[in-house]
Amino acid sequence: MNQHKKPNRLIHASSPYLLQHAYNPVDWHEWNDESLEKAIKEDKPILLSIGYSACHWCHVMEKESFEDRDVADLMNAYFVCIKVDREERPDVDNIYMDAVHAMGMQGGWPLNVFLTPQQVPFYGGTYFPKTRFARILIDLNNAYKDRRAEIDSSAADLLHYLNQIAGITEGGPIQGFEKLPDEIFKVLSESFDAKYGGLKRAPKFIMPSIWQFLLRYALIRKNGDAL
Numbered sequence: 001m002n003q004h005k006k007p008n009r010l011i012h013a014s015s016p017y018l019l020q021h022a023y024n025p026v027d028w029h030e031w032n033d034e035s036l037e038k039a040i041k042e043d044k045p046i047l048l049s050i051g052y053s054a055c056h057w058c059h060v061m062e063k064e065s066f067e068d069r070d071v072a073d074l075m076n077a078y079f080v081c082i083k084v085d086r087e088e089r090p091d092v093d094n095i096y097m098d099a100v101h102a103m104g105m106q107g108g109w110p111l112n113v114f115l116t117p118q119q120v121p122f123y124g125g126t127y128f129p130k131t132r133f134a135r136i137l138i139d140l141n142n143a144y145k146d147r148r149a150e151i152d153s154s155a156a157d158l159l160h161y162l163n164q165i166a167g168i169t170e171g172g173p174i175q176g177f178e179k180l181p182d183e184i185f186k187v188l189s190e191s192f193d194a195k196y197g198g199l200k201r202a203p204k205f206i207m208p209s210i211w212q213f214l215l216r217y218a219l220i221r222k223n224g225d226a227l
Contacts, residue, residue: 029083214227
């Protein structure tokens with residue numbers, strides 16, 4: 001079936017997940033110096049889409065949006081589109097998953113994050129239905145052209161917040177940083193699913209970072225509920 005389509009540059013990727021997207025009409029790039037420099041040179045925001053081969057909703061979004069010519073035309077016109085395999089680049093996935101959480105959204109995959117050319121996130125989410133995704137592409141392009149200062153300011157604020165969460169400030173660790181684990185545990189505990197396990201909201205994506213945090217918190221705070 002794919003033999004009648006022209007492949008995009010992911011045809012040269014080593015990741016099986018990226019190769020699955022090699023015949024999308026989207027002008028996909030890999031996460032590398034070339035694609036990041038292209039965004040800066042053309043002053044275009046980055047659409048970063050992260051997933052993995054066994055992700056159900058990643059395949060759903062591909063069928064609905066990434067294989068759709070009209071949606072792909074919007075993506076290609078307004079953004080430098082980068083596809084990442086989270087199993088190949090967990091470092092990139094971790095950074096932008098934290099950013100989506102900081103925006104107050106539930107994380108998961110596919111993870112779709114919009115970045116400034118300097119790779120600072122300003123909007124993101126997980127699976128978007130086709131109609132909504134197309135509307136987001138148009139709205140963010142308009143905002144980037146007409147309200148660039150607002151986007152840059154929002155991105156800078158988010159970056160500052162993420163640095164605070166990591167304890168990175170000009171004066172060293174932020175004041176009260178030692179209380180942050182307790183605040184995180186309080187928020188997480190409100191979502192515990194005592195009946196079925198995990199967190200209450202569906203889909204129940206496995207989130208290793210949450211379980212790692214709870215195990216460490218249980219050990220450090222000697223907290224049986226966390227365990």
